[in-house]
Amino acid sequence: MKISFTLNGKPVSCDLPSNRRVVDVLREDLGLMGTKEACGTGECGACTILVDGIPRLSCLMLAAQLEGRDVTTIEGLSKSGETLHPIQQAFVEAGAVQCGFCTPGMVLATTHLLSENPRPTREEIREALSGNICRCTGYQKIVDAVELAAEKLTEKGETA
């Protein structure tokens, strides 16, 4: 079926089987490999994308549901192609990235958190990201990164 939606700020129109998982649409049909799949059952958050600004799991969403939606993947977060978004920069600086496979999902979940709560406590950060599994870091530096990102964004007077 023909599906039209906005992907990272640009209109997209493609012909897709309506029951194709969104994670497969993004990775295989549209070549956006930043969205990762690690469990396929909604238990890890690696495939998190923003749909109309809200984190959703692209492994539990079907192509037909994309119609008319505004989708942001990790590739669409920074405004110009090469510079990192302040949240991404904070993840780099705080040492929140090891293998990096959970990172896109973590960053997108953080984007949503900071858009709603610009200065979250460590507890609020842990709660808000608790649907995202990381097997490498022990989470602490990700919490550090979100705090750092909050600082960066507040200083810039920006919101996520």
Place this chain on the structure above:
Amino acid sequence: MKRDALPNQPRPLQIGEPIPRADAPAKVAGREHYAVDYYAEDMLWAGVKRADIPHAVFRGINSEEAEKVPGVLAILTAKDIKGSNRQGVARKDQPVLVDDRIRHRGDGVALVIAETREALREAIGKITVEAEPLPGVFDMEEALKEDAPWIHEDHPGSNILLKGHITKGDGATAFETCTHVVKATFELPYQEHAYLETEAGWAITEEDETVSITVSTQTPFRDKMEVAGALGLPMDKVRIIAPYCGGAFGGKDGITVQSLLALAALRFSGRPIKMWWEREESFIASAKRHQARCRYRLGADATGRFIALEAEILYDTGAYDHLGGAVMALGLEHAGGPYRIPHTDLKAWAVYTNNPVGGAFRAFGVAQATAAMEQMVDRIAEKVGRSPLEIRRLNAVRRGDTTPIGVTLTTSTGIGRCLEIAERHPFWRKRESWKAKAGPFRKRGVGVAAVMHGMGYGPVIPDTANAKIELTSEGSFRVACGVVDMGQGNAHTFLQMAGDILSQDLSRLELVLPDTAWTLPSGSASASRTTYTYGNALIDAANLLKERILKRCADLWMVTDPKELALVPGRVRHLPSGRETTLAEVAAFMDETERTTVAHYRAPQSPQLPDLEPNLRLHGIPHVVFSYGVHIAGIEVDLLTGAVTVEHYLAVNDCGNILNPQLFEQQVQGGIAQGLGYALMEEIPVTEGEMKTVNFSTYLLPTFLDVPDMEVIDAGGNEPTGPYGLKGIGEIPTSGPLPAVANALFDACGIRLERFPMTPERVLSALEGNRP
């Protein structure tokens, strides 16, 4: 390597600084291409039909229905394999595809190649297995019985893959002289690596008949040999390319998809073929941390000085060796922990069963031994009436002492210092007042564990690395790294080393990830040896190149003494005159071969225990360099549910000199989190060889709310043999949490468990006085 600008880093990289990782920008932007991220227009999908029978004589498959699925191109079996069809690191006992015998449910019996993933799935579902079931062996003790069915008929004598027995002093007879003796058994669970990137790769047979395999692996050079051997290919016709792994932790130390992909690629020459295991398949087919049974007896004198230790450790290696023999050997070497014990009697077995395969997993057999030993130490402390830190300080090894297997420690030995730092820490000193603040229906406790971990491959297998570094014609430096970065950050550390030696900033440094066609053999990313071994080689290569550049420049400028010249970012400077030239200009005056240097490094290997059984030496006993640490956990136990919350965690580490504090903390924090999972929730119940948890809904990993903020302390060590004084830190943190939490549980509630992990149910049951 693709890199994004890091505006805060214009200065040359320096050892010791917490410089953010060079691989992070691409990863955080979603631009890093992992093995799983390759797709191509005419790509085929390959997948495996698994036996789902634990033990049987294999007769064949019925694939008639599967072949009819539109888009299915081929269904291959062992008959299509020209080589040995055997893989393995020590014993080559694992078939690529089963040919004679099914030995566990995850065994692959057929390889399906299809145009689409959907067709692949459908076809795999339609294949049936023809086999004559054999009685299975699912318990280690059963497997050891004389009349137990043999799992490997070609393995002499029994289901014992490898056993080890080491005695020191008077062995077990010394218990007669002990005032205090404690005895206990520990049942430790399987642990799944649960790297987020499941096993994946893609392969293509090139025009020159080389099979190129891009794969998520820790061992590219060993993979090359294994694939060539198993499929009967000339060694020079197999190429392995190893991008950054999306986690590995030992689970990609050995073959996963490689030979299967190559087999498919050989059939469809010129077409890219992808394989990507789903999470459930990853559980079923991958190796795990060995489940283990430890029987311990520890004796001490009236003051708490250890006199005698007896240990028996059974490791369930499942259907195949994988690295089970080596895991067992490392566990045996570390069975007595970092203590002076004059008399020991230590035994360990790696046992074949029809259970899932046990293999390499961060802390490699030591996690199990430490879990047992550290709880024994705590029992002695309790008997003697001394604090857990005091008893450990009393018995801790110093340099010059012999370890529990009788090896004299000749390198940096920082356990004593770690214990002193822990003892002075405010959390330890004020623990009683913290414990008193537990809420209603709750109790708090504080527990300690001391850890030790040997680095490298041991005395026989050459533990070597070959570094290569190149001055490019553009005047930047390219480090060709033959050892994988599975997420731990060694790739960045290599750039930091090269940048320090060559006085260059990150924008002038490039990294070539492992590729058997371009980088040099440097062993596996494993055994806490990656940065140590490759780092030592790289230092030599970088210094050689620096010297060569300065000499060439001295010639050009007619300077007599190259010492008058120095490298600065992008340039060479004549120090007396301030005259400069760009590195690109210097490069133009050098031949291509001159611009590249290589260096070889072989890690020190122990000459000790020459009379040890040769097979144990081959499997890695003994080591020369050890890291040490002390872990302290503060927990709260909910007496109504049995749930344990880790509130505080402190780890003091002797891993030599720290090259990058941020990466050091990453390793320790991440290792602790995995250890807390092992302590509290991770387990795979197995019945008749069938795993009951094959997804993340039932196999639970620690979340953001299960791991506390941790305090990571560097005890300030220095290991002269290490690059810049470094020792390995990758594995050791994983061993501490289980015993630290278990000891805290005793401190809180006076209960000790026999079975792990410490789930709420087990804890509550023990609180009610049931046998643990």
Place this chain on the structure above:
Amino acid sequence: MKVLLPEILEMLWEVWEQNPGAEVYTGGTDLLVKLREGVTWPPALICLERINALRQIWEEEDTVVIGAGTPHTALIRHPLIQVEFPVLVEALKVLGSPPIRNMGTLGGNIATASPAGDSLPALYVLNAEIVLTDAKGSRTLPIHEFITGPGQTGLGPREIITGIRLKKTAPYTVSRYEKVGKRKAMAIAVASLATCLRLSPDGRIESARLAWGSAGPAIVTSPEIETAMSGQPLTPELLRGLIPAVEREVSPIDDIRATAVYRRKVAANLFLRLSGISEGGASA
């Protein structure tokens, strides 16, 4: 397998008529996992997420009606739900994970009818009524009549849950939901207890509503225990005395997550925890 997204209920009946074997879903957090497992493979799927009528929350006199397609996150944040039904908010806050709560809906959690469904004990103590609608019209069933067993409901053919009706009552002094899982986030309840208590100024229980999750084939309630608590001061002694009754009322099972023995014990212990309430933390 095609996926259809009707935007109004009338369209739903039409497409369902045309695709008789279709299954419906909204958030997909359960159905898509079942598809992956191959448990179900219907010829078509109908996704209800575009039907706005299912996402409304409104008041009808003394009743609040929640559209069945309202995602959990929206309910947690809804002022009316926060004020009137805090026990439901407490339960939804620990359901699944943040993204699951963004996707999953109240109607979906009810239709799945898992004894571990976190919203269910709260809905039982609130005497929720389930509005069921098909092409011909609507009917209403109390939740305990609607859910008939694990995964079993009284949903008719080509019928969906359209709403959940919750009657507003005088405010409870205590509204809490405690879940015992095997970890602290993304946990499936091994046992849970939703509690609403109305206490008099002198600490006596005026009325009590209790419902246990994962403690039997369906949510467990006990008029016997609620009656026995009524009029009594909330003391550890009272609760201890009723523990045999709790252990009698629940009928849990063994599964991969826990044994029946543990579930029974914890069901009782969660009840015992209520004695902590009198010492502050009333709505904790």
